[in-house]
Amino acid sequence: MSSIKTAFVGLGVMGFPMAGHLAAAGHSVRVYNRTSSRAREWLARFGDVAGATDMAATPREAAGSAEVVFLCVGNDDDVRSVVYGDSGVLAGMSAGSVLVDHTTASADLARELESACAAKGVGFLDAPVSGGQAGAENGQLTIMVGGSSQTFQIAEPVMACYAKSVRRLGDAGAGQxxxxxxxxxxxxxxxxxxxxxxxxxxxxxxxxxxxxxxxxxxxxxxxxxxxxxxxxxxxxxxxxxxxxxxxxxxxxxxxxxxxxxxxxxxxxxxxxxxxxxxxxxxxxxxxxxxxxxxxx
Ligand SMILES: NC(=O)c1ccc[n+]([C@@H]2O[C@H](COP(=O)([O-])OP(=O)(O)OC[C@H]3O[C@@H](n4cnc5c(N)ncnc54)[C@H](OP(=O)(O)O)[C@@H]3O)[C@@H](O)[C@H]2O)c1
CATH class of the missing domain: 1.10.1040.10 (N-(1-d-carboxylethyl)-l-norvaline Dehydrogenase; domain 2)
Structure with a gap:
């Protein structure tokens, strides 16, 4: 697929290599990590690969011009803390863009986020993963997705760069x-x-x-x-x-x-x-x- 503008929030064990695969596939990737040294480490590792990369000071700044924004943080409250508020991704996203949450979280949170995104004309997918650190590093994750088929069609080819299987299982929450x-x-x-x-x-x-x-x-x-x-x-x-x-x-x-x-x-x-x-x-x-x- 052609290269698009993406953002990745949460460069942990899973997010760090997943964001790397996005860059290697030629997408531009603006990363945000709460502990900024980790984002600098990511830039040092992936700054030279095909996609244009840089780091942002807040989740909102990372999401600003992105067509697809990815999250991979810890739990429901961690997701809320990077999505909502003045510095959250939603404040920076424009209508027509898509938010994909790779965090393992609740189905209730997925439904809540879909409504919050819809109010801004933003698409949402819950997309937890299986395959562990090795799957993330080798680009061989299994991704279980909930959300509308229209939104899925936009994000699926992008997620394919770090997955062996990406499957939509129903509406918001079905992935979780x-x-x-x-x-x-x-x-x-x-x-x-x-x-x-x-x-x-x-x-x-x-x-x-x-x-x-x-x-x-x-x-x-x-x-x-x-x-x-x-x-x-x-x-x-x-x-x-x-x-x-x-x-x-x-x-x-x-x-x-x-x-x-x-x-x-x-x-x-x-x-x-x-x-x-x-x-x-x-x-x-x-x-x-x-x-x-x-x-x-
Ligand atoms: N590890 C696995 O094998 C695996 C497999 C499948 C699914 N998962 C799921 O994937 C998600 C991430 O797992 P992981 O292993 O990558 O975790 P991790 O290594 O602990 O990384 C967590 C990431 O989330 C960030 N974060 C956490 N809370 C935050 C908050 N309140 N605000 C901003 N950033 C926050 C952390 O930032 P800092 O660097 O600042 O702490 C870090 O970048 C979890 O939901 C986990 O259950 C993990």
Whole structure:
């Protein structure tokens, strides 16, 4: 596609490489990060690639001339703090432009933002991602999108530069609801895998041999393939942090209550993650559930 003017707010583990892919695809990218040293680091890394890049002092300034503005911050309140107010992106955006939120947040926030954007003639998409740091760095994310099909058609080809799959699942909030489904699956699978590997250890089996055999059958999972070695080694200083997972499960469990969807296993695993936080493992990868079994 032809090059367009974009802005990217939130250069964390995910946003930093995602904004880099936009620049590499030839789009102009104006970045904003609350901690400005991180934005300078981004410019030093991506300032020379094809797209024109610079940094802004506020989210509003970053969004000023952008056709598509991307956000990837922490939680609902973090999103509100970069969207609303005199220095928020919405104050700088013009009618016809599009705001895409890649933060994992609530579906209620997505609906709220769609209305706030519509009042200014701005399109909105909730577009949480899956694939982790590696997916962001390799441009291989899965993006789950909610919003109007008209707005999706504008932003989809731009998001494609850091995704292996970009899919619209319904109106505003549908992307966040789909991400909740994803997190429910991950919580249950990881606790099952943690118990399985813990059982194998206690039985004196060779973990690599066991996984080599069972990963060719019905027990196979992404988590098994990609996490069994580090789980066996007790290495959790990487990956998707327990603190983020608890934020996601809190949103999911609250949403489940409003939908009368029963999530007993998800609620239990959420409490297991609270135990991991109590060991000081808030920044450990979510596969650290096995550590709780070893300690209790
Ligand atoms: N990491 C993963 O594997 C992964 C996978 C899928 C989805 N996600 C989701 O993607 C989002 C970002 O995750 P991440 O791992 O990139 O997080 P991160 O590394 O902690 O980065 C968070 C970014 O948001 C900014 N930020 C947070 N609160 C802010 C506020 N109130 N005002 C302005 N800026 C604010 C931070 O700025 P500072 O630099 O100033 O702190 C930083 O740039 C989260 O919603 C997370 O759940 C993460």
């Amino acid at each position: 609801l789909t991400k909740m489904v994803n997190q429910i699956c991950i919580a249950g699978v990881l606790q099952g895998l943690a118990e399985a590997l813990h059982f194998a250890e206690q039985a004196g089996l060779d973990i690599a041999d066991v996984v080599d055999v069972i990963s060719k059958g019905a027990a196979q999972s992404w988590q098994m393939e990609n996490r069994y070695k580090t789980m066996a080694a007790g290495d959790f200083e990487f990956g998707f942090a327990v603190n983020w997972m608890r934020k996601d499960l809190d949103i999911t469990l609250r949403t489940g209550r409003t939908l009368s969807a029963r999530l007993p296993l998800t609620a239990l695993v959420d409490q297991f993650y609270a135990d991991v936080q109590a060991y000081g493992g808030g920044r450990w990868d979510t596969s650290s559930l096995i550590e709780r079994l070893r300690r209790t």
